[in-house]
Each structure stands twice: as structure tokens, then as C-alpha cells.
Amino acid sequence: xxxxxxxxxxxxxxxxxxxxxxxxxxxxxxxxxxxxxxxxxxxxxxxxxxxxxxxxxxxxxxxxxxxxxxxxxxxxxxxxxxxxxxxxxxxxxxxxxxxxxxxxxxxxxxxxxxxxxxxxxxxxxxxxxxxxxxxxxxxxxxxxxxxxxxxxxxxxxxxxxxxxxxxxxxxxxxxxxxxxxxxxxxxxxxxxxxxxxxxxxxxxxxxxxxxxxxxxxxxxxxxxxxxxxxxxxxxxxxxxxxxxxxxxxxxxxxxxxxxxxxxxxxxxxxxxxxxxxxxxxxxxxxxxxxxxxxxxxxxxxxxxxxxxxxxxxxxxxxxxxxxxxxxxxxxxxxxxxxxxxxxxxxxxxxxxxxxxxxxxxxxxxxxxxxxxxxxxxxxxxxxxxxxxxxxxxxxxxxxxxxxxxxxxxxxxxxxxxxxxxxxxxxxxxxxxxxxxxxxxxxxxxxxxxxxxx
Ligand code: SF4
Ligand code: SF4
Numbered sequence: 001x002x003x004x005x006x007x008x009x010x011x012x013x014x015x016x017x018x019x020x021x022x023x024x025x026x027x028x029x030x031x032x033x034x035x036x037x038x039x040x041x042x043x044x045x046x047x048x049x050x051x052x053x054x055x056x057x058x059x060x061x062x063x064x065x066x067x068x069x070x071x072x073x074x075x076x077x078x079x080x081x082x083x084x085x086x087x088x089x090x091x092x093x094x095x096x097x098x099x100x101x102x103x104x105x106x107x108x109x110x111x112x113x114x115x116x117x118x119x120x121x122x123x124x125x126x127x128x129x130x131x132x133x134x135x136x137x138x139x140x141x142x143x144x145x146x147x148x149x150x151x152x153x154x155x156x157x158x159x160x161x162x163x164x165x166x167x168x169x170x171x172x173x174x175x176x177x178x179x180x181x182x183x184x185x186x187x188x189x190x191x192x193x194x195x196x197x198x199x200x201x202x203x204x205x206x207x208x209x210x211x212x213x214x215x216x217x218x219x220x221x222x223x224x225x226x227x228x229x230x231x232x233x234x235x236x237x238x239x240x241x242x243x244x245x246x247x248x249x250x251x252x253x254x255x256x257x258x259x260x261x262x263x264x265x266x267x268x269x270x271x272x273x274x275x276x277x278x279x280x281x282x283x284x285x286x287x288x289x290x291x292x293x294x295x296x297x298x299x300x301x302x303x304x305x306x307x308x309x310x311x312x313x314x315x316x317x318x319x320x321x322x323x324x325x326x327x328x329x330x331x332x333x334x335x336x337x338x339x340x341x342x343x344x345x346x347x348x349x350x351x352x353x354x355x356x357x358x359x360x361x362x363x364x365x366x367x368x369x370x371x372x373x374x375x376x377x378x379x380x381x382x383x384x385x386x387x388x389x390x391x392x393x394x395x396x397x398x399x400x401x402x403x404x405x406x407x408x409x410x411x412x413x414x415x416x417x418x419x420x421x422x423x424x425x426x427x428x429x430x431x432x433x434x435x436x437x438x439x440x441x442x443x444x445x446x447x448x449x450x451x452x453x
Contacts, residue, residue, distance in 0.1 A: 008244040017232045026080035034082040041143025045380025051139040052378030055370045058136045063364040074183030078229040087157025098210045108161045117263040121174030133294045163214040179353045180225040181253035194242045195220035203234040210236035224253040254419050265345030273316045275355035326436035331428035344437045347419040354412015358405040369394045416441040
């Protein structure tokens, strides 16, 4: 606790975060870009590298998300994401709000208890990942995916309470939440004893000052970043000024050992496998594999899809389970195997984030120069709004790339080893029990290094 620093101790920071203009202004800033990404996808050139929708969503936004927002801000993107905004405004019948008592206009149905987990998010992410070759390169397909997300978010807001879509359905939110545990930023209650005596719990129910936690959390019990959308609503509704924004050591959630779940463990494995699969398909020396991934509907693609899904759902989790079994045998622990498997899986959070960062940085450096022409000519219709339409493609920082990738992979591996050893200490009292997990992480990293160099 002593290593945390409360940013909201500064009255100016507190004032800004408690203002209703935040995060509204930031959403208002992202919304036009999002609308333009859909419009250019629907009506612009089908050439992906000349279309704003493709370049700005899958290169610029992705780079900002995975290299900056998630590692340093956790769910900061979710605080400014335009996708749930129309549904939320409809629920609130207000754009800036708040409505009296924070009352929402929706059927207010409760999400089914059996689905209160991230299995649907895991499935939705896998579906997008399976068709990634199409979605990431075809403007029309990309626009349909974005429209589908807004449509489902709107329908969910009309039927269910608060941000049910973000909490249980959004395929992007699923992995942001997982990796948000690494971030050095958190919203937490200052003093839980104050919450115990505040019977009204306005941070959950809402008040004249704002809405109850849109993410269906009770902030007093918040002990990890996974489901906190950093919306700052609880900073507005707590009458005792008992909620703060803190800086903390990176990865603090991962070493507490609290709230570990099988659906999140599987998310860690799916993300890790997808990072490896994309690296193999897009950067490996196997041209036939790349062709199969792009040739949707052909026998080659079905074979690719089968292997891709098997790797995500069976092969990688199976290998990891085998490592957990070895760990159990080394230590002769009485901790149930399922518990070990799930707890050790959190080591894959820093490993996966490092892998995604290393993978992303390559295509970002290679493709970022496409951003300048599409800024001037977003639809590819021959406009030249800012005089940059003719700027030619140039890969950036080519020679630097392998070093940056190395650094990111190493940081991920160091984090993974740290979490593995901590888990072993907690469960077995002996760090040596973590060796099979550490070996898994090292081999995975070496595989990526081999692919990248
Ligand atoms: S969960 Fe998804 S839709 Fe919701 S705010 Fe986050 S990214 Fe946006
Ligand atoms: S805990 Fe607070 S900041 Fe986090 S989602 Fe809930 S209301 Fe927003």
C-alpha cells in the first residue's frame, strides 16, 4: 500500500476528475473519428492502405491502445470509447447528465447469472481473430464489425442494466480488462471503514451527482483493474470523497493472488496463442499459411481455422496444464490442480502483453506512414485536405525494430517469471515448483524471438 501515490490528493486533479465534463469531452473527441472510420469503410476505397477506416482503426488506434493506453492506463480506452456512448446516452436520456437520482431508462434486465463471466468475450474475440485477415484489410468488413458492435451495445443498453455490453460482451474489452492488471494506475476506495458506515452506497446506486457504477461494480470491494472502466463516476457520486485515483507499481493486481478465475485464465491463453499465431502467419517464412489465412471459405482456410481454434482452446491450454501438473509433482502440494492451473495462468498476462506489444510494434513501424495520406484523403477519393495525400509509404525505424521487440519480449518474460515465482511461493513455499511454468514462458519467448529476427 505504501508504494501507491494518490493522484487525487491534488485538488486540481480531483476537481477535473469529479467534473461531469470528463470523460464526456474525451468521448466527444473520439466519436467523430469513429464515425469517419465507419463512413470511409462503407463508402470509401476498397484499398485498405488508402482507407481511413482501416489505417486509423487497425494501425493507429491499435498502436495507441496496445503500446500506450493499456500498459500505462489500464482500461483508459474504455473511459473514452465511443462504442457504448449512444446506448449509454439513450439509457440516461441525457448526454452530460446527471438525471435526478441517476435513474436509467432501460428495461434494466439483469444479465443471466450463468453468463456473468468473460466466456462470451473470449468467444467473440476468437471469432474476430479467426476472420482477422478479412476484417483488418477490407474496409467494408471492418465497418460492418464496428457497426455490429455499436448495434449490439445499443440493444444491450436498451434491455439490460448499465454497461452490460462492456462488462460481458465486448471482444475488445475482454482483453483490455485482462491486461489492465499490468497498468500502474487504479481507482480504489481510500478507506473501507468509511464505506462500511455509509449505508446508502451512492457509488453503486447513483445520486444527484451522477450514476451508479456503470460497470456494475461496488467500488468498496474493488481489488483489481479488470472490470473498472475508469469512468470516474464513483469519484462524482461518493459524498465522502472516499475514492481516489492512484499510481501504483506495474502489475500490482497480478501478485495479490485475488479473484483468479478460469474464464480469465483462458483469456490469457487465448491472447497468448493469438499473438503467436499472428506472428507465425504474418511474419513467419510460410507463405502458404498466410495464403490459407486470407482465403476464407476455401479448404485451406478451414484447415487453418481448425488448427487455429485447436491451438487456442486445446493445445496451448493443454501444454500449460501439463506444466501445472509438473509443478504439482515437484512440490507435492495439496492445492487442487485446477487452482494451480488458474493461478499460474496469470503469469501469461505480462507475457502476452509483451508478445502483443512486440508483434504490434512491427506492423505499426512498417505501416504508420499510411496515416498521413489517409488524413488528407480519408475516403481515397482524390482529396488533399492537408497537403499530405501524396506522401509516400516509408517504413519507420527499420533498424531499431528488433531491439524494441526484444525489449518488449524481455519485459513480458521478466513479469511472467515474477508472477510464476510468486505463485509458487504462495502455493508451495518453494520457488523451484514454478520451473515448468518458467520453462513454458521462456520457450514461448524464444519462439517469438526466432520468428522476429
Ligand atoms: S468494453 Fe468495449 S465497448 Fe465498452 S468501453 Fe471498452 S472497448 Fe468500448
Ligand atoms: S469503480 Fe468507479 S471508475 Fe471504475 S467503473 Fe465503477 S464507477 Fe467507474
